[in-house]
């Protein structure tokens with residue numbers, strides 16, 4: 001069959017080309033500061049962007065330091081609420097106004113859900129687990145999990161697990177490092193500590209990551225999968241990008257590879273427990289509670305639902321706390337005055353006898369005001385969940401007068417909020433635990449809107465008390481036993497992810513404290 005090439009007369013092609021250029025010019029004039037076809041939002045201060053693409057180029061440029069990009073945006077526009085329009089990214093309204101944050105998370109909680117964009121980006125890794133769930137799906141998971149967070153478990157069991165793991169770390173890693181002068185990556189160590197502790201108390205499995213010098217394959221894949229998940233929020237064409245990457249860089253392990261590793265781990269943990277239960281063993285930990293719970297349809301959970309539960313609780317229980325511990329050490333090493341004051345409080349309260357009597361240790365730590373102030377101050381500047389978003393189901397008016405429309409994404413940034421002078425005063429960027437102490441010497445309680453490090457309202461972090469106990473047991477024991485020194489020539493900064501890991505870890509040398 002012969003094919004005929006159709007050629008347009010020169011005048012027609014010139015006409016079409018001219019019309020296209022003219023249309024583009026008109027569109028560029030209309031959408032001179034924002035993404036094409038995006039409406040202006042007159043009542044909300046808008047970060048000025050490029051014609052047709054809006055703030056997309058700035059977002060791409062700032063994507064590896066996104067949290068500071070937001071700090072700078074709020075500072076530049078001198079507001080606590082702003083919006084950006086970026087091609088391919090749904091409209092987001094960002095706020096760091098404490099009253100707005102409290103309104104969204106607490107007072108009008110029903111109106112703000114984890115939206116479709118959030119769910120789709122998170123789905124591969126988190127499925128329908130608690131972080132990604134709304135409505136009844138969320139409610140039954142929260143209720144089931146809440147049973148393990150009771151005082152008796154904290155006092156008798158959880159404290160024991162933390163002390164046991166810290167003792168193991170001291171005997172097998174840190175004491176040796178004091179003799180060999182070998183540098184230790186404290187960040188890596190804390191990840192192993194919180195993973196071992198949480199897998200043991202939540203799922204009854206001894207992972208023994210602390211006993212191994214190598215990275216735990218599950219942990220490595222879990223970290224990479226999380227990083228990739230976050231990139232999906234700032235990359236509107238992530239499905240295409242991930243596909244292209246797998247073709248042009250076949251040697252790089254794909255998201256699917258990492259998902260497979262974490263799935264296998266979660267499924268093995270549940271399978272092991274099934275066998276134990278079949279033998280008549282009795283367990284009351286998190287996993288067992290979910291294995292005997294009923295989902296919204298009244299059925300026992302299937303393997304996929306259990307896999308989602310395991311992975312959601314691992315990110316909750318491991319990463320956040322390991323990061324808080326790492327940033328705490330970093331802050332202490334940068335502020336020797338604070339370290340000394342903390343050490344004084346530790347030495348006044350934590351005797352050798354208290355250290356190995358879990359109920360007494362639990363009660364003593366609960367009353368250590370300065371240690372709590374240090375922890376809260378670290379989370380103010382380095383919140384483990386540095387930014388977060390929700391989706392508006394309906395129109396709403398925020399306390400500052402901002403009109404939110406049905407279908408808007410809203411974003412808040414505990415990281416930017418903690419560093420904002422309008423929220424925390426002129427010394428907002430300084431590390432100053434004393435701000436958490438009242439003139440009477442008590443711990444100051446800030447509202448959840450002011451300090452949303454643990455979220456707020458009905459979805460407030462379920463593990464807040466667990467995380468506080470774990471961090472304070474670890475930091476108390478470690479600071480009492482060792483003097484850490486920052487290794488020279490390292491850049492300590494965050495890695496962009498769903499949480500706030502350190503990009504290059506934190507290398508320290510270790511010396512025994514004179515008792």
Ligand code: HEM
Nearest residue numbers: 142316317320321324384385453454455459461462463467
């Ligand atoms: C310093 C440590 C921690 C910080 C800063 C922290 C912070 C948070 C934040 C900000 C959220 C809200 C996330 C969202 O819905 O988008 C959250 C939720 C949650 N956290 Fe934590 N967390 C910490 C440790 C823990 C630990 C150790 C557990 C133990 C299991 C835990 C369990 C949970 C759970 C189950 C939720 C979901 C609550 C819900 O949606 O109802 N967290 N946490």
